[in-house]
Every structure is written in C-alpha cells, then in structure tokens.
Amino acid sequence: MKLKLHIWRQSKPSTKDNPHGDGRMVAYDLDGVSPDMSFLEMLDVLNEQLTLKGEEPVAFDHDCREGICGSCGMAINGLPHGPERGTTTCQLHMRSFKDGQEIYIEPWRAKAFPVVKDLMVNRSAFDRVVQAGAYVSVNTGSAPDAHSIPVNKDDADKAFDAATCIGCGACVAACKNASAMLFVGAKVSHFVHLPQGRVERERRARNLVAAMDKEGFGNCTNQYECEAACPKEIPVRVIAEMNREYLRAKVVEEPPSGKLISGPG
Amino acid sequence: MSWISSFWRSSIGGKVTMAVTGLLLYLFVIAHLLGNLQIFAGAEKLNGYALMLKNLGPVLWFARIGLAAVFVLHVVTAIRLTRANRAARPVRYAYEDTMKATWASRSMVLSGLSLLGFVVYHLLHFTLGVTNPEHHALRTPDGQHDVYAMVVKSFSNPAISGVYIAFQLMLFFHLSHGFQSLMQTLGIHHGRYTPMVKRLGWLLAAAVAGGNIFIPVAVLSGMVR
Amino acid sequence: MKLESNIPSGPIAQKWEKRRFDLKLVNPANKRKFKVLVVGSGLAGSAAAASLAELGYQVECFCYQDSPRRAHSIAAQGGINAAKNYRNDGDSVYRLFYDTVKGGDFRAREANVYRLAELSVNIIDQCVAQGVPFAREYGGYLDNRSFGGAQVSRTFYARGQTGQQLLLGAYSALSRQIGAGTVKMFPRTEMLDVVLVNGHAKGIVVRDMTTGEIRSHAGDCVVLCTGGYGNVFYLSTNAKGCNVTATWRAHKRGAGFANPCFTQIHPTCIPVSGDHQSKLTLMSESLRNDGRIWVPKQVGDKRAPHEIPDSERDYYLERRYPSFGNLAPRDIASRAAKVVCDEGRGVGPMGLGVYLDFRDSIQRLGKDAIAARYGNLFHMYAKITAEDPYSQPMRIFPAVHYTMGGLWVDYNLQSTIPGLFVAGEANFSDHGANRLGASALMQGLADGYFVVPYTVGGYLAGEKPNGGKADGAEHRAAVAEVQALTKRMLETNGNRTVDSFHRELGKIMWQYCGMARSEKGLTEAIQRIGALRASFWKDVKVTGSGENVNQSLEKAGRVADFLEFGELMCRDALERTESCGGHFREEYQTEDGEAKRNDEAFCHAAVWEWKGKDQKPVRHTEALEFENVHLAVRSYK
Ligand SMILES: Cc1cc2nc3c(=O)[nH]c(=O)nc-3n(C[C@H](O)[C@H](O)[C@H](O)COP(=O)(O)OP(=O)(O)OC[C@H]3O[C@@H](n4cnc5c(N)ncnc54)[C@H](O)[C@@H]3O)c2cc1C
Ligand code: HEM
Ligand code: HEM
Numbered sequence A: 001m002k003l004k005l006h007i008w009r010q011s012k013p014s015t016k017d018n019p020h021g022d023g024r025m026v027a028y029d030l031d032g033v034s035p036d037m038s039f040l041e042m043l044d045v046l047n048e049q050l051t052l053k054g055e056e057p058v059a060f061d062h063d064c065r066e067g068i069c070g071s072c073g074m075a076i077n078g079l080p081h082g083p084e085r086g087t088t089t090c091q092l093h094m095r096s097f098k099d100g101q102e103i104y105i106e107p108w109r110a111k112a113f114p115v116v117k118d119l120m121v122n123r124s125a126f127d128r129v130v131q132a133g134a135y136v137s138v139n140t141g142s143a144p145d146a147h148s149i150p151v152n153k154d155d156a157d158k159a160f161d162a163a164t165c166i167g168c169g170a171c172v173a174a175c176k177n178a179s180a181m182l183f184v185g186a187k188v189s190h191f192v193h194l195p196q197g198r199v200e201r202e203r204r205a206r207n208l209v210a211a212m213d214k215e216g217f218g219n220c221t222n223q224y225e226c227e228a229a230c231p232k233e234i235p236v237r238v239i240a241e242m243n244r245e246y247l248r249a250k251v252v253e254e255p256p257s258g259k260l261i262s263g264p265g
Numbered sequence B: 001m002s003w004i005s006s007f008w009r010s011s012i013g014g015k016v017t018m019a020v021t022g023l024l025l026y027l028f029v030i031a032h033l034l035g036n037l038q039i040f041a042g043a044e045k046l047n048g049y050a051l052m053l054k055n056l057g058p059v060l061w062f063a064r065i066g067l068a069a070v071f072v073l074h075v076v077t078a079i080r081l082t083r084a085n086r087a088a089r090p091v092r093y094a095y096e097d098t099m100k101a102t103w104a105s106r107s108m109v110l111s112g113l114s115l116l117g118f119v120v121y122h123l124l125h126f127t128l129g130v131t132n133p134e135h136h137a138l139r140t141p142d143g144q145h146d147v148y149a150m151v152v153k154s155f156s157n158p159a160i161s162g163v164y165i166a167f168q169l170m171l172f173f174h175l176s177h178g179f180q181s182l183m184q185t186l187g188i189h190h191g192r193y194t195p196m197v198k199r200l201g202w203l204l205a206a207a208v209a210g211g212n213i214f215i216p217v218a219v220l221s222g223m224v225r
Numbered sequence C: 001m002k003l004e005s006n007i008p009s010g011p012i013a014q015k016w017e018k019r020r021f022d023l024k025l026v027n028p029a030n031k032r033k034f035k036v037l038v039v040g041s042g043l044a045g046s047a048a049a050a051s052l053a054e055l056g057y058q059v060e061c062f063c064y065q066d067s068p069r070r071a072h073s074i075a076a077q078g079g080i081n082a083a084k085n086y087r088n089d090g091d092s093v094y095r096l097f098y099d100t101v102k103g104g105d106f107r108a109r110e111a112n113v114y115r116l117a118e119l120s121v122n123i124i125d126q127c128v129a130q131g132v133p134f135a136r137e138y139g140g141y142l143d144n145r146s147f148g149g150a151q152v153s154r155t156f157y158a159r160g161q162t163g164q165q166l167l168l169g170a171y172s173a174l175s176r177q178i179g180a181g182t183v184k185m186f187p188r189t190e191m192l193d194v195v196l197v198n199g200h201a202k203g204i205v206v207r208d209m210t211t212g213e214i215r216s217h218a219g220d221c222v223v224l225c226t227g228g229y230g231n232v233f234y235l236s237t238n239a240k241g242c243n244v245t246a247t248w249r250a251h252k253r254g255a256g257f258a259n260p261c262f263t264q265i266h267p268t269c270i271p272v273s274g275d276h277q278s279k280l281t282l283m284s285e286s287l288r289n290d291g292r293i294w295v296p297k298q299v300g301d302k303r304a305p306h307e308i309p310d311s312e313r314d315y316y317l318e319r320r321y322p323s324f325g326n327l328a329p330r331d332i333a334s335r336a337a338k339v340v341c342d343e344g345r346g347v348g349p350m351g352l353g354v355y356l357d358f359r360d361s362i363q364r365l366g367k368d369a370i371a372a373r374y375g376n377l378f379h380m381y382a383k384i385t386a387e388d389p390y391s392q393p394m395r396i397f398p399a400v401h402y403t404m405g406g407l408w409v410d411y412n413l414q415s416t417i418p419g420l421f422v423a424g425e426a427n428f429s430d431h432g433a434n435r436l437g438a439s440a441l442m443q444g445l446a447d448g449y450f451v452v453p454y455t456v457g458g459y460l461a462g463e464k465p466n467g468g469k470a471d472g473a474e475h476r477a478a479v480a481e482v483q484a485l486t487k488r489m490l491e492t493n494g495n496r497t498v499d500s501f502h503r504e505l506g507k508i509m510w511q512y513c514g515m516a517r518s519e520k521g522l523t524e525a526i527q528r529i530g531a532l533r534a535s536f537w538k539d540v541k542v543t544g545s546g547e548n549v550n551q552s553l554e555k556a557g558r559v560a561d562f563l564e565f566g567e568l569m570c571r572d573a574l575e576r577t578e579s580c581g582g583h584f585r586e587e588y589q590t591e592d593g594e595a596k597r598n599d600e601a602f603c604h605a606a607v608w609e610w611k612g613k614d615q616k617p618v619r620h621t622e623a624l625e626f627e628n629v630h631l632a633v634r635s636y637k
C-alpha cells in the first residue's frame, strides 16, 4: 500500500498561554505498507525512514501493543483510535485503509491534555482524578476473607464493564466539549456497584467531580461520541450513574458532619 | 447557602440546572401549545382563554416572573457551560469527524440561541405589540383584546408565518435532543427504557413543533379565518 | 560473591512466621524519616510502594510509562492462583507449593515457594476488598477455573483481563497514597543506575524522559520491581518498553544475576505474520481448556483445516501426554509444537503454526458458551488475523513470554547488594526452570503486599536515615557516567537504526537460545552477539537531542544492555549441560525427546558475577535442597 500521511509535528511542549506550541501538520509519502501491519507498525516504518534521513522520528506513546495498557492513541482522520469500533490504535490494522488514502494523524486535543511532543500528550490529569478518590480506603492486611461478602453477579459484571477502562483518553479526545465524564463516570460506576465501594460513595462522588472540574475538562452535553470512540466500549450509562451519585451526595444526603452547621463561636 | 453556588458552578450542577430549567420550559411550551390550539375552537374560546389568563392577575404575574427567571437561568447557564466547553479545547482538530453524535446534539447552542431570538421577537409581536401594533390593537365587540383576530391577521401574512415556521424547526431540533438529554443528565438511564425515551423524545418534539406549525399553516390555508 | 540464602530454620510451614518475628521493627516515629525508592509500578512495585507508604515510610516510585497504571502487568489475561480451596477439590497451601516446585522442575527454592503458596490466600482477600471485580457465580461467590496444567480449580480470574483488574487494584491503592502525599510518583522516568554508598544501595540515577534531565535520587534503600527481560528476543509478548536495563545496571554494580537462561516460551501465541512485526500477542492458555491442538499427519498437507478428516489429523499433545493432553505444561507444549513444525507439518503461510481447534467444544457446549468464556480473546484474534476462530481453527505458535531468571535474592528478597531488594518478575526466586500458569501475578502481589514491607523494615531497622541528600561524591560520579553514555549514543551517528540491531539480536537469541539449545549453537551465538555489540557502538544512529523526548535514545540504552545481557544468557545456557523446564539442551534428552535433568551436577541456581567490560563473568552456585518435595522425574504422560 501507498499512503499520504499528514502528521502533527510539535517539538516543544504546549503551555497554558501557548497551547498550539510550534506545532504544524507535515505531509509524508509512505510506500510499502502491508495490510497486515498495525497502525503503529506503519508509523515504525515511517520512523525508520526518517531516522536514516537524519530527521527526528515521530514521537507517540505506546507500550503493550495489544490494546490494554492505554498508552497509544491518536486522532486518525478526526476519529480517536481510528475508524474501527472498540479498537485501540495499536490494534488497528492497515487493512482498514485503502491504498493511496490520505490519513490525518493528530494528538488528543484538550486543554487538560497538553501536547508533550508530536502525538504524545500529558494525561496525568486522569491520574490526579483517580488520586482524588477512585479507590477503596483499605490498607494492606486489613481485608476480611474474600467470601465474607457475597456480591450479586450482575453487580460484579456491571462493575467489571466499567473497570475495563484503559485510561487512554479517547473519550476526552472525541467529545466536542473535551469532557472526561465517560472516564470519571466509569470510576464512579465501578465502585458503586460493589459493596466494598459503596461505603464511601458520597465522598467519592463529590471528590472525583471536584477533581475533574479542577483539571479543566469540558462539560458533558450528552452527545455520546465518547461511547463510540471508547476502545473498551464503556457505556454512557456510567455518566448517568455519576450524575445520580453526585446528586445523591450533594443534594439528597446529609452534608458531611460538621459542615454547614455553624455552632456558636 | 454557599453550596447552591458551588453546586451550580460544578460541571454536573450546571448540567442539572440546564435539565431542570429545560424541563420547565418544555412544560411551558406544551401548555402554551395546548392553549393556542383552542384557536380551532373559534374566537370566543381562545379569547375567553386569554381573558381568563389576564384575570388571574397577580397569579399570572407570578407565573410570568417565574417563567422569565427559569428562562434566564437556562440561558445564563447555557452560556457559562458553552464558554467553559470551548475553553476546554484550545486547539481544534485539523480534520473533524464523528461516529455517533447527532447534529441536534452538537448544535444545542445554535438552536437555543435562535429560540432566544424567537422569544424576543415573539414577545414584541404578540405580547407587547411592538412589531405589529395594528394587529395588537384589535379589539372584540365588548372591547377585549382580540387575540384570535391578532393571530389570524398576523399569520395571514406569509412573511410572519414563515418566520414562525422556521423557528419551530429550531425548536424541534432543540427538543429532539433535549428530552433524552435531560433524562440522562438527571441520571435516568435504563437498559430497557432509554431507547424508548429517545424515540419518545423525538415524537414529543415533533408533536410540539408540528402543533405550533399547524397554526400558521391553518391560517394561511384559510382553514382558520 | 557471598550467597547467603538466609532461609529461616524450622519446619517449612513455620519458616515465614518465624522470620516475621525475627525481623527487627522500625519505631513508628522513625518510619517517616526513612525514604524507600521503589522502581516499577507493576503488581510488585505498586503493591510495595502503597504498602510501605501505609506503614509510614516516605516512598518515591518510578516508572517509564506516562502513568503507573500502564505497567505490563496490565496485559496478564488468564488468572491468578490461590490455595483457597473454595472448590473443595483437594487443593491446599501444600498442594500449591508442591505443584509449583514440581512445575519449576526442581530448580526453585523450597522455602520461598512455600511462602508464596501461603500468602496466595491473603492476596485474594486484599484484592476483593479493593474492589477488584473477579468473576463470580450466581450465588455471589468467586468463580474458579483450572489453568495451565493444574488438576485443581484454584485460578481466580476477571474475564480475560485479570492482570488489568489486579493492577488497577494495586494502582488505586498507590493512587490513594500519592493523593495523601506519602508516595511521590515519578512517571516517564527511567532508572539508569544504582548508587552505592559504602557498599549499600542508597540511591538511583534516572533520566526524566520529557526534559532529558539526568539526576540522582537518594534513599535509604532501593526496591527493584522492573519486570522481565523477554524483549532480549525482540519479539515477545512483553510490552515494547520492557527491558533489562534496571536489573542489568544493578548487576554491573555487583548484584548477582541468577539463571538468566531460564526463559518461558508460551505455547499459545498468534504466529508472526511478517518482518514488520513489532511484538507478539498471547492467546490466553485458558483456551487450551476447550481447544484441541493438532497438525496434519501428512508433511506439507496444504488443505484447508476443515477439509482434513480427523483420521488425518495428529492431536499430538493428546497422543504424547494422554493424562494431561492439551493441558500439558507450557514448556512441554511449546517444545512439542516446535517438533511438529521442524518435521514440516506446521500450518499457516510460514509453516510456523499449529491449529487450536474449537470445533468439538462448540459442538458440545454451543457457540454461546464458548463466546461467554473466550469472547474477548476470539475478538482479539479476529482483529489481528482477520480470521474467524468460531468457524476455522486458530493458528498458534510459541512465543517468549516470561523470564524465570533474574537478580539473585535471598529469602528476604534482598540481592547481593545490601539495601537492594528485588521483587516480582525481576527476581529469580520462585519459579525455578519453568513457571506454572497464573502464578506470576500471585508472586508479584505476594512480594509487593506481604514480603517486601516486612523485610525492608528489617533492613532499615539496622540503618540510620540519610536524609535523602543526593549530592554525595558517589551520586555525582554515577550521574556523570550515565551522562557520558548518553552522549556517546547521541554522537555515534552511524548508519543503522536501533531497531535494526534489536531485531538482529532477537533473531540470534531465538535461533540459538530459544526453545532448543545446543553447545554448537550457543558458542556461535556468543561470538555473533559480540560482533553485533561492537558494530552497535560504531554504526548506531540516534537522531534528535538528549534535551527532550527522544524515544530512539531510550531504545538505544535498552538495546545496548540487551546486547551485553544476551551474551550472558547464552553463557548460562551453555554451562548448564542438562535440560530442565524451559531450558532444553538438545544433547540432554530421553529417547522420546523429553528433558533430561542432571540433579547430581545442576541441582543449584547459577549466579553470575560481573567482572567488568569484556571480562568473562564468574559463575557461582547456590545449592538447592529439597526436603519436602522429593526430586523426581517430572512426567505428564
Ligand atoms: C501477555 C502476558 C500475559 C500474562 N498472563 C499471566 C497470567 O495470566 N497469569 C500470571 O500469573 N502471569 C501472567 N503473566 C506474567 C505476569 O503478568 C508478569 O510476570 C507480572 O505481571 C510482572 O509484574 P512486575 O510487577 O514484576 O513487572 P511489570 O508489571 O512488568 O512492571 C514493571 C515496572 O517497572 C517499570 N520499569 C521497568 N524498567 C524500568 C526502568 N529502567 N526505569 C524505571 N521503571 C522501569 C515499568 O515502568 C513498570 O512499571 C503474563 C505476562 C504477559 C506478558
Ligand atoms: C423555550 C425555550 C427552550 C426550551 C423548551 C429548552 C429546553 C431545553 C432542554 C429540555 C434541554 C435539555 C437539558 C439537558 O440536556 O439536560 C436544553 C438544553 C440546552 N438548552 Fe435549551 N431550551 C430552551 C431555550 C434555550 C435557549 C434560549 C438557549 C440559549 C442559549 C438554550 C440553550 C441550551 C443549551 C446549550 C442546552 C444544552 C445543555 C445540555 O444539553 O446539557 N435553550 N434546553
Ligand atoms: C405558532 C406558535 C405560537 C403561537 C400561535 C403563540 C401565540 C402566543 C400568543 C397569542 C401569545 C400572547 C398571549 C397574550 O398576550 O394574551 C403568546 C405569548 C407568549 N408565547 Fe407564544 N406562541 C407560539 C409559540 C411560542 C413558543 C414556541 C414559545 C417559546 C419558545 C412561546 C413563548 C411565549 C411566551 C413566553 C409568551 C408570553 C406569555 C405571557 O405573556 O405570559 N410561544 N404566544
């Protein structure tokens, strides 16, 4: 196969006041691509050629190359992870493209994901959201026997469906509003379906949403593009569940003891 | 109560504000349509309805202020969220495409703003009688504000009818996404019922817009005169 | 090099308890004065970092990915073993211990293995409490399956993504501590050296992969959890970034490297499709529970699989190993596949593949049942090969998957460098010459959650906090060395890419140090690797600068280490003139082609000592005693 690639090249990291950095789209002609190659292997071939020409290869995140680590990800002709549903960029194969096709390759676009270099972005905002409460507060060694609390199978399956999120950021990249609600919703949903997670549900909902907002992600207007782009096909159900949990925590439930109760002095 | 503002400022709080105000506006539009459809029951009926509303006095004003407040809140929140959403993507894609998002869902601001425009015009037209004073001035034999005649006269003018019909399409798009959207926002999502909700929302939007459109069409076609 | 295994005295079942009591404790008030550097955020690293922070130590944790959650543990599919005996099918701590020692072909340390089996039980409790969504039955209790040649159902799993779910559990515990400020996380940071201060590991040198800054971090001890070195073969089921760099550079600072030649070749991977191939994808071995493995009886039979009648199919595992059949252990299944392919009976475009056929189980259980069990694996296979495994058999071939060898550690998981602990796949301790399925996740978590937190404390109790100052002479010297090496790679400016060297090394390793090894081949390999290494330092081309992201530079450093390490692997394989587990020497086999162990000469761990560049390394041994599981020929017939 012969391809015409348009790739975003940016040498210096984006900054708050210069999100665009020194980036621009650069065109490359690439020949000898086999349909059996993965999309990343296609880029490997390009990079080998660039290196031998003395140019810098295109930087992009990748590691497992089997669709589970969530490292890889680029917008391919406007679609995060490319045209195939439920597929990461590393599992996308060139047989999904036509000989002679033009392909536009861009990094995730979001204020909360500043570009580090070329197609590589900084997704640490996701880690900070998780640090704000996407866990069960249990110390090593303090766990009871695994069978002490039976868990309804459907709940366990629902929790699992949400927990398969690989943290790739395609949901943010796909959303017109660069909203992270599918990712954060997945965390809320994962824990709220398990008895172990329900213990600190209000605190979790409040803290995760606060952390998400602090990172500068957009807001969800229920466009459902994230669901279509998600390589693990996380359902937008999780966003509804997060909305519910947040309402519960902020509106329905008693405020955390001590708060909003102004005693004397 | 600081939590109200903190709630409104939060992403989900903002969404919920849109949903609740949107729902109230939706209910108004439906009620309003039902009221207007009385035009087919003849002048007495519609004018009587208008008079009845008028005679509500303070209650009517209370309702109007409430409605205005809801509307303003809806718009203000919409503008706040929209600006935040724009800011969340400082650099746009050189190549844009979507798999699933509908045009209606991506254009809520557009359809919403045009509704804003419509409402302003609409108030100037029928309520305040600024745009067509001659129609607004019409009176029934017993000196009441002749709403029936006003509407018929106005819609007999193809230009005015055209404007109304065009705006109803925007209303359709806004509501077609709006209904299921507000359900999702309020956390109402169900594997079995959500697909129905989506279809229902579409039908409801079509019914509301269609009902509104039917009035000018009826006038133009001479069905109502 | 002194190899003090430090195994507690007393009966095997009481050893760990005794050790926990004997270990000195650090006064709670002093814990926060000690800083522990944990390199790696996989199961071992995340678990250790989180647990140590919970205990009150200051922790710094490092990984090369952009987030700790992406460590390659994430890719584990099949499951994790634990001696819970929830199935009441006769499992017990002792049986898991026994199976692991036997499965490792009697080349692992009994005491460590017993402790592993003992702790396996707590791991499941811990993970469930964290919210790991293991597969459950309708009653709400955990489901188990039999896995990798085990005759009891002791494997816990979460669909085909067990490693992901376990790692996310450990990652959530780690994140909780990062949020609390007790762990400082350094992602996109690669460790390039260990800093010794009068003989003890007191710091590491790292490169910030975004700014290019090379600096050192000081701590009171270092825990390496940097995973396996399977990528020495270039093509493996490891992630692209998996490397030997961390352990190798520690080795060059004096840490003994044990049994480097013990590598595991996994029988069920998707075959190579061409030279462009950058990695191999595993098909979980759980597939062997319902799939039957076969090749045509006829050499060069090119008919489509469904056209070949059963009478002309050779279900060779069922034939050769009637009692275990398709569930024969990995090393055995892999070698059997190689044998039939060498006979020219391999299938697929390159003749390097065998069929894994679900026809019969789909007939027996129905398509839905199979989809429920393996849906995501079938999906993955179809995605990669564009073939539908429901309608035609999968093609599979063995691939490098796991490395049993690693830095030598004593019972406390401390290497030959005091203060340098090694956990997870990076150490050599528990699997001997072959690892049983679903036992690496178990080991990573046992080490991280339940062993390191105790033994590190035992070490620190005898140390004075050094205040984390990284400006000592030793630090400056180590940083300078790394800077020089980096500079050299950037300035060589030859005419070959880093990958081309890595690919060539991989071909050599796979051909001579893969599933079957011989004196002739290994000698040849050692000589060719030496030549390739020489050419690397003349001809490698690394473009760009060291001042920002430079992925070729990162790769170059790793490949340089593989080029040295590959040679040691071959030496180890050459010196071990026996066949055991994953190590198969053609000269040492029974007439029916089974591995022939030599317990008189080789019932030991081979531990290598670095003697300097271009110096022959020295081979030491740690004798292995088997007091509980008696040495026996491993037979799965
Ligand atoms: C495809 C696949 C499937 C598997 N399936 C199973 C299974 O079903 N059951 C089972 O029990 N086992 C399985 N295994 C084995 C098991 O997953 C691994 O042995 C285990 O997860 C290793 O964990 P670890 O923490 O030791 O290392 P890893 O999870 O590999 O973590 C290594 C960490 O070290 C960091 N690191 C490495 N080098 C450096 C450096 N130089 N500087 C800084 N940081 C560094 C990395 O960033 C990473 O965080 C599988 C392995 C593979 C590859
Ligand atoms: C009679 C007039 C209006 C009605 C009946 C109406 C109704 C609705 C409804 C039901 C929603 C869905 C709420 C949700 O998604 O949760 C909505 C959303 C929205 N409305 Fe309106 N609206 C009206 C006017 C306006 C106006 C004047 C604007 C001006 C900007 C506007 C802007 C928006 C926007 C941007 C949204 C998307 C928010 C979201 O989907 O979360 N609307 N509206
Ligand atoms: C073709 C469709 C419509 C017709 C025929 C119509 C008719 C009228 C009439 C006759 C009045 C004046 C009543 C009076 O002064 O006594 C009125 C008021 C009003 N209409 Fe409409 N309307 C239509 C559509 C809409 C829509 C779609 C909206 C909202 C988006 C709307 C919002 C209003 C409002 C806010 C008022 C003022 C209510 C008040 O004075 O209290 N109308 N409409």
Ligand code: SF4
Pocket: A164, A165, A166, A167, A168, A169, A170, A171, A172, A182, A183, A186, A229, A230, A231, A232, A233, A234
């Ligand atoms: S929700 Fe889906 S798209 Fe978003 S980060 Fe997780 S896996 Fe990626």
Ligand code: F3S
Pocket: A174, A175, A176, A177, A178, A179, A180, A181, A182, A219, A220, A221, A222, A223, A224, A225, A226, A227, A236, A239
């Ligand atoms: S696409 Fe964006 S608008 Fe909401 S539903 Fe997904 S986050």
Ligand code: FES
Pocket: A061, A062, A063, A064, A065, A066, A067, A068, A069, A070, A071, A072, A073, A088, A089, A090, A091
């Ligand atoms: S590289 Fe791991 S998901 Fe693509």
